[in-house]
Amino acid sequence: MFDKKGQIRIIEAFLAIAVIFSALIFTTITFPSSPNLAKQKSLASFGMQALIKLDLNGTLGKLIAQENWTDIKQSLDISLPIGVSFNLTIYDENLSPINSQVIQNTNLLGRETVSVQHVCASQSQNIQFFILCLQLAWTR
């Protein structure tokens, strides 16, 4: 019943199916999910706000001058919502890290982090400036 021309066209049709479906599958697999920039921005804004509020009346500068890393960590634990991981590194004017203990709640390795920076000063007679680098990530 079928001649050769017809058979070729059916083969063409099946080839077209294969092309369309492989394109569809490829698109499904490789379509990039857009990064949630708003969520990251909100996290950065929250981190900055936490640092500013903790530094009211020079509290943060005083704790750094006293090398009281435990209280700084506890302050961040209370300020940041549960579900946010953080790591704080404090640098002096020469950009050398000065916190002898790691100030973090959980490890940030492998997480999409945002970083905020804040500058504060000690309130002693010999004024010292500190640069705080706070890295934050949502715990999944």
Added chain:
Amino acid sequence: MPASSIDTFLACSVMIILVLSAMVGASELMTPYISGLSHRNDAERFQQLASHLLLSTGTPPNWGQMREPIPSSLGLAKANSFLPYELDIDKVSRLNSENAFSLTYPELWESLGIHDVAFQIEVRTLFELSIDLISNQTQGNETIYEFEVATRKSGMPVSADLSVYVVVKYFVDNVTSSTSSDGVGSFSVNIPNSLNGATLIVVFAKAKANPQMVSFNVYAFGHNSATPFSNRTFLRLSPLNYVLNVSFTYPTTEILKAQVFTFNYNFSLTEEAQGDQTVEYNVPRLLDSSPMIMALTGLNGSSSFAEWVSYPQLPLQVGSDFSKSIAGAKIVSQIHIVTINFALYEVATKWGGTA
């Protein structure tokens, strides 16, 4: 009809069906992304709205201190403040439905002036404090009550210093204690057995890590008497503009003592005015980084009572109930740390619109 024509017709039909099904499939696949693109700025818009609410004073700038007017634009920031995210104690108190001068959600929504969003505002302390009565025993002419206190932030322990006040009728006493690194502590109070009636244990907790992080709680029980009635049974307490407005539920109510407590200080309140079933007390402007708790003791016939209110009037939650949101509604939650009278609090705002 030749066989090749039938084959061509079959092949074309198969191709058309497949192309159409591929188009439908692709369209279904792309819809969420296209929809996401049209709403990609919602979260940022809601963030800006939350910042606007907490950074602007509203109109008039002192609307919190006034009893009646509804602000023409809504903002909770303190007027003439040099600090970002410093909120006005009265604007926050007027959000609490327990306050006689509170604004309803429709009034707040109208004042905000953004008609395509629903919102909810929640103001609370940065960490929680719980109080439990462990034991009581009579020794001589006193009863010793022992309490356990836990200070936690979402279940995580917070080490804190405690300031405790005990209030029974005219009797006021203060003890101090602390919670350890596991967030648990205890204290005991001695109350003379010559007294009896509704008793309040007012506890303030100040985080050891930062003295501006303060929490509070109040425990009520009956000393040599039956369990007292719940708070706000006899009085409606509404602090506003450093005046405590008291309205009586029953005309036979008599106030014995009115006190204000903060972490470091306590004072008797002075009566400013008395009306028909209402009393007003002046509240001192204390420079303590702590909320104020105002406690009033009194009698209603033979029933003794002790009632209290915090200033700012917290915790509070006002606005739309998003737990009943329909599927497809887009809700964005924001948390901000704010200052109210030198102490730090947490404001959680939720914003929603249709997707």
